[in-house]
Amino acid sequence: MRIALTSVxxxxxxxxxxxxxxxxxxxxxxxxxxGEHSWLTVVSPESPDGPELLLEPAGxxxxxxxxxxxxxxxxPLAQFAVADVHAxxxxxxxxxxxFTQPPTDVGMAVVAVLDDTCGNLVQLIAEKPAG
Amino acid sequence: xxxxxxxxxxxxxxxxxDELSVRDGRTLFEICTLLLxxxxxxxxxxxxxxxxxxxxxxxxxxxxxxxxxxHHYFDTAPLAQITARWPTTERTDP
Numbered sequence: 001m002r003i004a005l006t007s008v009x010x011x012x013x014x015x016x017x018x019x020x021x022x023x024x025x026x027x028x029x030x031x032x033x034x035g036e037h038s039w040l041t042v043v044s045p046e047s048p049d050g051p052e053l054l055l056e057p058a059g060x061x062x063x064x065x066x067x068x069x070x071x072x073x074x075x076p077l078a079q080f081a082v083a084d085v086h087a088x089x090x091x092x093x094x095x096x097x098x099f100t101q102p103p104t105d106v107g108m109a110v111v112a113v114l115d116d117t118c119g120n121l122v123q124l125i126a127e128k129p130a131g
Numbered sequence: 132x133x134x135x136x137x138x139x140x141x142x143x144x145x146x147x148x149d150e151l152s153v154r155d156g157r158t159l160f161e162i163c164t165l166l167l168x169x170x171x172x173x174x175x176x177x178x179x180x181x182x183x184x185x186x187x188x189x190x191x192x193x194x195x196x197x198x199x200x201x202h203h204y205f206d207t208a209p210l211a212q213i214t215a216r217w218p219t220t221e222r223t224d225p
Contacts, residue, residue: 107168
């Protein structure tokens with residue numbers, strides 16, 4: 001068994017696709033129209049056959065209170081691995097991305113938390129080489 | 132209202148204030164991360180949230196929404212009660 005797809009709820013799929021591709025740097029993988037929404041996924045260019053991230057419409061009434069509560073407490077809903085958190089923080093901040101937590105050394109890794117502008121917080125992590 | 136002295140009578144709460152004095156305006160998630168990473172404290176988020184409530188009730192921490200996230204700020208004003216009650220003096224060597 002392997003993880004093929006995971007999802008984040010997004011307020012607006014078009015805006016989410018722009019943020020996840022143009023800003024973060026993922027690539028669109030599937031975009032299948034389904035009535036007013038789409039089955040919309042992105043993948044990392046570093047692993048195009050790797051797990052897909054589904055940008056799922058946030059219309060269900062349970063989604064907003066759930067996400068608002070996590071957002072208020074600064075809790076990220078997804079985590080992406082990067083080579084260098086400080087470099088990503090600089091690159092993304094220059095594009096106007098807001099971080100709720102700047103790069104922080106947590107011993108085994110460096111982490112930071114950003115606002116994806118679609119209603120979620122995302123943690124970036126660069127694990128340190130063992131030893 | 133929790134008294135300042137009671138709010139300070141706990142090492143976890145003192146560590147939270149230490150971290151806020153290094154950099155103010157942290158989220159609950161960030162405070163949890165720091166307590167674990169820098170101080171080896173494996174408390175639940177709920178427990179840390181309750182510690183923050185005690186600090187807020189004593190007026191030592193203010194929570195403000197910035198965008199959709201809630202950030203916590205250290206307010207040192209209530210600490211003046213301590214020096215007002217027991218003024219500190221410079222110790223001069225004999």
